[in-house]
Amino acid sequence: MLDNLNLLVIAPFLNVQLLLDGLFIGAIFALAAYGLALVWGVMNVKNLCQGEFVIMGGYFAWYIGDMGIHPMFAMPVAIVGMFAFGWATYKIMIARVVEKDMFTSLLATFGLAIVIQQGLNLAFGPEVQVADSGFPTRSFDLLGGSITVAEIKFYSFLICCFLATAVVAFMKLSRMGQAIRATAQDVRAAKVMGIDTEQVFAFTYALNAAICAAAGVLISMIWVIQPFYGITHSIRSFVIVTAAGFGNLAGVIMAALGLGVAEQYGGFVFGAEMQQVTVVGMLLLVLIWRQVQMSRYRQAVQ
Amino acid sequence: MTSVTEEKDREVATTAEPTARRVFTFNDYMMFGAILLFGILGPILFPNYTFQIAVLWLMVLFAQTWDVMGGQMGYNSLGNIFFFGAGMYICAVTQIGLFTDVGAYTSPSDPGTFNFTPDQYYIGVAVGLVFAAIGSALLAAVLGWIVFGLRGPYFAIGTLGIALAAGELIGAWEWVGAGSGFPIPVYPGSGDGKSLFYYALCFGAAIATFLFLKWLYSTRFGLAINAIRDDEEKAEAMGIHTMRHKTAAWMISAFFLGISGGLFGNMTGFIEPLEVAFPVATFGIFMVAMALLGGKGTIWGPVLGAILFHILKEATWIYFLGWQWVALGVIIIINIVFFQQGIVGWLQERYPHWFGIEVEARSPGAKEAAE
């Protein structure tokens, strides 16, 4: 461990490598976290199958790639498919837990997470998969070392930016987006104003699933997917939203990029098998930090 | 007129309720008798299922200990499985460490090469279980200090995080066999002897848990944690030592969970972090589902829920083989979404008088009497 730390000091280019990788992956985390912030803020549902939605999106890409089509083409399919899946999930299940206490939604979505994990496991097997984008990896020299960047990571970053902008524009400009924001402010008032909040909830949940799916497609190309990897993605989203608060897009992006970088460093310093621990460690750190913060006001974190 | 009825009421009350809250009612004795009967006859009538029935008792223990926090105190933990795993590792390490070098015994190259004499085995198990119980309880005290400032979903996620982190950390710890795990000392006797031995211990642990909790809920402690569940801020404003109660409640859960972990590790014979010791998505979520299925916040709910859930689970294995985990997940969702109050909760709503709960009398006199 100390050796690795030392390595970072004597070979500064490694820092650049870790930073870059962290930012690339963090941008994707931001997408899923934004989706969570959306359902949390609008309908007060703590969606614990966030990561499973991501992984499902990833399997779209892998499956299409497996058929010999470029996995990038899975993007629209995954978005539409998962939007429909999210809508159906809302109608069948989430609609019945929205009004109940928060633990119910948490637990119900955890149950759904298990179903999805096991379903994916049955359908695709437990192997770790990558959707091969076929793009080359480039390297360039900087700070006395060679830094490698897979082109797909760069494209994925651009797509993230594009998707984020599109979602934000949708929220600002479209009627549905405005209705969603009004509902997030105050459900009762929105109802009084004639907004069909049921529709808004369903749309929000479906939109979240679609955003996650897009994130998943990218993850499957620049990283790996596996039926049981979803929970870590869920935890990541929770870390980010807890750190940033759910009304705060800039905060979500910063926290996501920060988490991406922290994970890369954690994996490098403590060893690759500790990367998951880093995520959960970050979760506990954020929760402790929030408690310290709130205890200044003599309040609990709720 | 009002005062006369009140006088009468009072007399009735003082005669009908002589002492502090009673620990056992008639219904309790009936239920308890049935369970005792099944517990003793079970392995005799179905000798091939001894292991399964032993696991059933552990499930009962799981649901009961989860309910201390989730049902009675309103702190829904998703990470109680942590104490199960912690107990399992503490017990195993104690069993080995008492007589030989743990690092060598667990080393992946040639694990489990030490031969334990029967005496060593039984002493190891006894001391190991004690350490598992106490160690888990102490861990609960330490962790409580970290997570008890969290409420609702944050507490649930925080505890989930602890259980996940534990699995990963143990998986990276060479001294306890890391991710590949290690075998537990072998029982010095026949396979049947082993199943019966551990069956008795599991059954005993479940019964002990039940009796302890039954007593616990009859003391001030029971009311205090109910108060914390109903309104923690009010409880604080009334001066209740909330932190003390919360910590004690979690330590009690952890104590019994630690024992169950030690037992389960010995029953399976081989432990490793992700599937056996810290199975967050199976046992970890089962405890919650079972308590909810039976009715959380009640004394019999978790027991009934665990039994029913275990039967359902075995049924899915028989009828949905291959799809069993999906089916189980669906059952959990249906339970949570459509049948939240659970069996006993539902009965309480329908027949409150069975549970000694009084409801508003609809007679016209009742209103006046209040005034």
Add this chain to the structure above:
Amino acid sequence: MSNLIEVRNVSKAFGGVVANDSISIDVPEGQITGLIGPNGSGKTTLFNSIVGYHPIDSGSIRFKGEEISNYKVQQIARLGMLRTFQQTRIYANMNCIDNMLISVPHRNATFFDMFKPYPHELYDKAESLLEFVGLYTKRKLPSGDLSFGQQKLLEFAMALMNEPEVLLLDEPTAGINPTLINGLIDRLKRANTEFGITLFVIEHNMRVIMNMADTIYCLAHGELLASGKPADIQNDQRVIDAYLGAH
């Protein structure tokens, strides 16, 4: 006659809203002190500051001479200062008797007291206090099934069960049937005289507070507007203006 509570120059702001601006108040032992003021004038905020619900920005709060502004809610409650809530709070899933039992004082509770049973006397005491507030016949009902007014009475009885030295009541008569208010005034006074509990009462009902209090403080816009005997307050032009201006 000494002051049980001494509030000195206490200020509390929420973001830009100054809810309390340099408030100084004395609550003398054994008396009934009133606190009035239009809606949003900062009365509840002052209560919250005194019982340690939130930290104050500046000033000092003393209870029996002891500085308590850094203490937490539970510590202060155990010192013998209790409050009831404007939005009544009871343990809704427990019956009235249990609500009363759990409200016993925790001042000297040791670790092992947690695991003791309740003795007979406490049941008797709980029942007699429920009788005192007129809830005896409801004692076995889940308290969540009670009406709002009854819950208010139950909360009052719970506070008495705790044997506080001083009780801060936030609008005790709000939501109580007008015909019962006289009875409630009577009970509050008896709590003061018979049980020797010092009272500090927020009240909007002028008849009630004028009838009950020995001294009255009036807040407006977070500032202390006036204080004095009920008769003086009643005729104080600033108080009248504040109330009329608020409407």
